[in-house]
Every structure is written in structure tokens, then in C-alpha cells.
Amino acid sequence: MRMRKESVRCSHRWTPRSNTPEPVTPSTPSRGGRIVVAMYSFQGRSSGELSFDKGDKMEIINDADADWWLARHMTRCTEGYIPKNYVASASSLECQDWYFSKIARKEAEKLLMTQGNLRGTFLIRMSEQSSHGYSLSIRDWDQNKGEHVKHYRIKVTDTGGYxxxxxxxxxxxxxxVDAYKKNNYGLACLLQYPCPRPQPQKWDLSRETKDQWEIDRSVLSMDKKLGHGSFGEVWYGMWNNSTEVAIKTLKQGAMSPSAFLEEARIMKKLRHRNILVLYAVCTKEEPILIVTEYMCNGALLDLLRNEGERTLKLNDLIYVATQVAAGMAYLESLQLLHRDLAARNVLVGDSLLCKVADFGLARIVEGEDYCPSTCNKFPVKWTAPEAMLYNRFTIKSDVWSFGVLLMEVxxxxxxxxxxxxNREVAESVPNGYRMGKPANHYCPDYVHEIICKCWNVxxxxxxxxSYLSDLLGNLDIASEQFYAESSEAFS
Known part of the structure; x- marks a missing residue:
């Protein structure tokens, strides 16, 4: 469907729906404004938000906010705020269903190998090495290897061709893409179907809660207890009877509301697909509530123990580790520490999507629960020796914890x-003791080498x-390495 170049002029600014939402802040129409295409459908969750369907076109009126843009629907002539990550510029590569921009190789493989995708399902992504332009990833099948993914480097000519x-x-x-849909020109198979896109991340409960994220606890329902941890209980619930959420209830006296709010301000600004999203808080009475996105498969530790050996293969375990490293690389880039990185503090959603959770809480906990002088509740087995001995926490002490998490995985x-x-560990590790390669589980040499590097004294x-994320994200299986040596096209 081709886009009309001329913009649609609207005779009115807002068409109220049956529930009569409040109108958005008046704005001056911009002639010839940027046109975007909806890559997903979106249902507004509060007044002022504009609902739309996949494929709808909208004109951007104000794009000053990093997450929410004011837009005019070009068919219905209504205005409202739309989530930025649901749309793409109509004239850009991003509006093509097969273009996935900056996703890692292993992420591409995971998406393509999702159940239901057929041979010939494909996507194009930016190559992880910027000098290499783009990469084409295709789901293939043959009698020897079964279902697998092949990757091809797309090179750029001197004149800008591909x-x-x-x-x-x-x-x-x-x-x-059009040409390889008709003739494979030596590729494994014809390009058949654009890879289905996962739903984009929702960073807020609604536009209204982006900045006003201290909410009234009366809009929350706590429907099912999911578990409890070092900081309190975790519940499954709903916000406004419309959005699934997880609600963590902090133990009374575990931390001061002022200290928590200071840390929550940092947590609310984090934007990474492998960091759990903080939606809102309730701090005006005890217990303090932390409202986050809901991850349907719970804690990574429970998943590993309950289903791991039955359902997860080595590639899945590496994919999990890659995601945790990517989330921690993001915190590292912001010079932020976690202090309690462990499989119990990583949550899992659909398609093995992993997110680092409980960031920052260990730093502001009060009392003796996380005091190094008491080994009973302090997570000794995940803690670097310099943190145990001298309370010296850095991003490199988080790297040590990541090595232990890798061993858990x-x-x-x-x-x-x-x-x-715990006491034996606290005495032995600072004196040079390290866990050996596990005897009862398959641990490739390269994985154990990575673990040992994380445990350097x-x-x-x-x-x-950053290094760990790149390293884990680019680990190749043997068949792919063979293909790389036998084809100039492989990336």
C-alpha cells in the first residue's frame, strides 16, 4: 500500500469517543509534518492516548518527548499521544516488516526458530560489526541439520548499492529482497515470509504515569502470590483492571521511603530490553509497593531447576547468558551497579526473554540482611572477594557475580x-579457591574459560x-563455522 505524499488536513482537532476522554493539549498543526506508519496495533490506556491499528498512517505534531509523540491520525483526523516505539517513519527502512535494525545474531536466530515459522522466514538486521553493513538471516531446513538459521552478509558497493x-x-x-523472493541466486532457499515481530516494550503503564509514577494503591489488584525473596513478597496483579503487572511488597522497615524513591528515580529511567521495567511505586504507606512489568515464566532460577534439563539446550543457555550480559552492559555504560546479580534475580518472559531485576535494591536495604559481617543472609556465594572483605562494590564485582550466574545456568x-x-566460601575464596568445571553437567571449555575470567582475583x-555481551552473542555452532569458511556470503 503506497503512501499518499500530501498530508491530510483535518476539519477538527478531537473526536471524542463514547467514554469521552479528555482532549489533548491544543497544538498548532504542522503542514507537511513527518508521516509515520504503525508497525503494531495500539489500544490507548488513558485519556489523551491515540489508538491505532497496524498499517495506519499518522502525522507527527510534536516529538519532543523521548517516549510519547503527539500525532494526528490521517484517516480519522483525531489527535492523541502515541508510543514512539510502535511506529516508523513512512520513508524509512524501519517501516519494512522484514527489517529488524540492531538485533544480535543470537536474537535473530531465536526469533526465526520460534515455533510456527516456516522455511524461508527471514529478516534483515544491521551487522554487529558496523563496517559490514547488513546481514540477512533465513530459517532453512535440510535432511542433515534439520531446522536451522543461515546468515548472509549484505555488502555495499562503492556507489551505494547492495x-x-x-x-x-x-x-x-x-x-x-524482491529479487530473492523470486530467485534464490545461490542462497539456501527463496525468501518467503518476513519474520513476525515481537510486541514492542511498554515503558509506562500509560502516558500519565511516565512522570507521575507514584500511584494510588487502590488502582492495583493483588490476585496471586508468586513468591517471596530477600526484600519481600511478589504478587501477580492488574493495574486499572487492564494491564498485567507484578507487585513487590517490601518488608516493613527494609528501607526508608526517601532512600527508595531516590533509587527508583534511576530505575524508572532505564530503557533496555534486558532490564526489568519499573512502572510505578506506592510509598505513602507501608508496605512500599514496587509495580513492574509481569514476566510470565518467573525467576530464571526456578525455570532452570524445574524445566531446564528437559527443555533447554546449550544454545538456549548461551542465549540466556547473552541477554543477562547485554542488560548488565547497559548498566555498565551508565556506571550503575547491581550488587545482587544471580539467577534468582533474573526474570523470564515469553520466548526465553530474560530481564535483570531487583537492580539497586541491595544498595539501600537497611538492617543486617545484606551486611558482609553476617554470612547468614548476605549472598556470599555470589559476592566478589573484595566486596566480602572490604565492602568494595564496583561493576567488576558484578562481573564476578555474573561468573557465578553462568555456573548456575x-x-x-x-x-x-x-x-x-557460606562461612567456608567466605574463608576459601579470598585465599584463591574457585569452583571447578561441573562434573555432572556438560560445560564446554569455552564457557568455563569465560567463567574463570570473571573470577580473576x-x-x-x-x-x-560489553566484552562478555559481544563474546557470548557471537558464539557460533560448528556447522555455521564450516559454512563461513565455504561461502563468501556468510556473515
């Missing part, structure tokens, strides 16, 4: 330092999370 093999060059990526949730008490010699 090619996979030097014998076939195309003016645009659209032309390349590869052993499907086994307790670290089996057979040792010198924090400065431990890898960065």
Missing part, C-alpha cells in the same frame, strides 16, 4: 559451591560486560 554475491547487485535493500540451577557453607583483569 549485494550478497558479487554477480548480483541491487540499488536498494527493497530491490534485493550451565548446571540448570545447581547451588554454587556444592557442599560448602584482580578486578581490573576481569572482562567488561
Amino acid at each position: 549485494f550478497i554475491t558479487s554477480s548480483q547487485a541491487f540499488r536498494t535493500l527493497n530491490d534485493l 550451565i548446571t540448570f540451577g545447581a547451588n554454587p559451591y556444592p557442599g560448602m557453607t 584482580d578486578p581490573a583483569k576481569r572482562p567488561t560486560f
Whole structure:
């Protein structure tokens, strides 16, 4: 469907619906404003938000906010706020269903291998090495390897064209895709179906709660207790009877409301697909409530122990570790610490999507629960020696914890330092003791090497999370390495 170039002029500014929402703040129409296309459908959740369907076109009136844009629907001539990450510029590559921009290789593989996708399902993504332009990823099948994903590097000509093999060059990526839908020109198979996109992240309960995220607890329902941890209970519930949420109730006296609010201000601003989203808080009475997005598969530790050996393969475990490293690399880039990184504090959603949770809470907890001088409740087995001995927490002490988390992942949730008490660990690790390669679980040498690097006694010699994220995200299986050596097109 081609976009009309001229913008639609509206005879009125707001058409109220049956529930009569409040009109948005008046704005001056911008002639020839930027046109965007909806990549997903969106149902407004509060007054002033504009609902739309996938494929709808809207004119942007105000894009000053990082998350919510004021827009005019070009068919209905209504105005409202729309989530920025639900739309793409009509003239951009992002509006193509097959273009996934900056996603990692392993993320592309996970999306393509989702149940229901057929041979020939494909996507194009930016190559993880910026000098390599783009990569084409296709779901394929053959008798020897079964279902698998193949990756091809898309190179750029001196004149700005695109090619996979030097014998076939195309003016645009659209032309390349159209051509390979008709003739595979040596690829594994024809391009058939754009890979279905996962729903975009919702950063707020509504536009109204983006900045006013101290909410009244009366709009929350606590329907099912999910568990409890170091800081309190966790419940499944609903906000406004419309949005699934998780609600953490902090133990009374666990932390002061003022200290928590200061930390929550940082947490609310975090924007990464592998960091749990903080939606809102209730701090005006005890217990303090933390309202976050709901992750349907719960804690990673429980998933590893209950289903891991039955359902998860090595590639899945590496995918989990890659996501945790990516989330921590984001915190690292902001110079933020977690202080309690462990499988119990990683949550899992659909399609094995993992998010680091409970960021920052260990720093402001009060009392003795997290005091290094008492080994009973302090997470000794996940804590770096310099943090145990001198209370010296840095991003490199989080890297140490990541090494322990990797051991949890590869052993499907086994307790670290089996057979040792917290006190024995606290005495042995600073003197050089390290866990060996697990005897009862398959742990490739390269995984154990990564773990050992995280446990270097010198924090400065431990890898960065940025390095770990890139390393884990680019691990290749043997068949792919063979194909890379036998084809100039492989990326």
C-alpha cells in the first residue's frame, strides 16, 4: 500500500469517543509534518492516548518527548499521544516488516526458530560489526541439520548499492529482497515470509504515569502470590483492571521511603530490553509497593531447576547468558551497579526473554540482611572477594557475580559451591579457591574459560560486560563455522 505524499488536513482537532476522554493539549498543526506508519496495533490506556491499528498512517505534531509523540491520525483526523516505539517513519527502512535494525545474531536466530515459522522466514538486521553493513538471516531446513538459521552478509558497493554475491547487485535493500523472493541466486532457499515481530516494550503503564509514577494503591489488584525473596513478597496483579503487572511488597522497615524513591528515580529511567521495567511505586504507606512489568515464566532460577534439563539446550543457555550480559552492559555504560546479580534475580518472559531485576535494591536495604559481617543472609556465594572483605562494590564485582550466574545456568540451577557453607566460601575464596568445571553437567571449555575470567582475583583483569555481551552473542555452532569458511556470503 503506497503512501499518499500530501498530508491530510483535518476539519477538527478531537473526536471524542463514547467514554469521552479528555482532549489533548491544543497544538498548532504542522503542514507537511513527518508521516509515520504503525508497525503494531495500539489500544490507548488513558485519556489523551491515540489508538491505532497496524498499517495506519499518522502525522507527527510534536516529538519532543523521548517516549510519547503527539500525532494526528490521517484517516480519522483525531489527535492523541502515541508510543514512539510502535511506529516508523513512512520513508524509512524501519517501516519494512522484514527489517529488524540492531538485533544480535543470537536474537535473530531465536526469533526465526520460534515455533510456527516456516522455511524461508527471514529478516534483515544491521551487522554487529558496523563496517559490514547488513546481514540477512533465513530459517532453512535440510535432511542433515534439520531446522536451522543461515546468515548472509549484505555488502555495499562503492556507489551505494547492495549485494550478497558479487554477480548480483541491487540499488536498494527493497530491490534485493524482491529479487530473492523470486530467485534464490545461490542462497539456501527463496525468501518467503518476513519474520513476525515481537510486541514492542511498554515503558509506562500509560502516558500519565511516565512522570507521575507514584500511584494510588487502590488502582492495583493483588490476585496471586508468586513468591517471596530477600526484600519481600511478589504478587501477580492488574493495574486499572487492564494491564498485567507484578507487585513487590517490601518488608516493613527494609528501607526508608526517601532512600527508595531516590533509587527508583534511576530505575524508572532505564530503557533496555534486558532490564526489568519499573512502572510505578506506592510509598505513602507501608508496605512500599514496587509495580513492574509481569514476566510470565518467573525467576530464571526456578525455570532452570524445574524445566531446564528437559527443555533447554546449550544454545538456549548461551542465549540466556547473552541477554543477562547485554542488560548488565547497559548498566555498565551508565556506571550503575547491581550488587545482587544471580539467577534468582533474573526474570523470564515469553520466548526465553530474560530481564535483570531487583537492580539497586541491595544498595539501600537497611538492617543486617545484606551486611558482609553476617554470612547468614548476605549472598556470599555470589559476592566478589573484595566486596566480602572490604565492602568494595564496583561493576567488576558484578562481573564476578555474573561468573557465578553462568555456573548456575550451565548446571540448570545447581547451588554454587556444592557442599560448602557460606562461612567456608567466605574463608576459601579470598585465599584463591574457585569452583571447578561441573562434573555432572556438560560445560564446554569455552564457557568455563569465560567463567574463570570473571573470577580473576584482580578486578581490573576481569572482562567488561560489553566484552562478555559481544563474546557470548557471537558464539557460533560448528556447522555455521564450516559454512563461513565455504561461502563468501556468510556473515
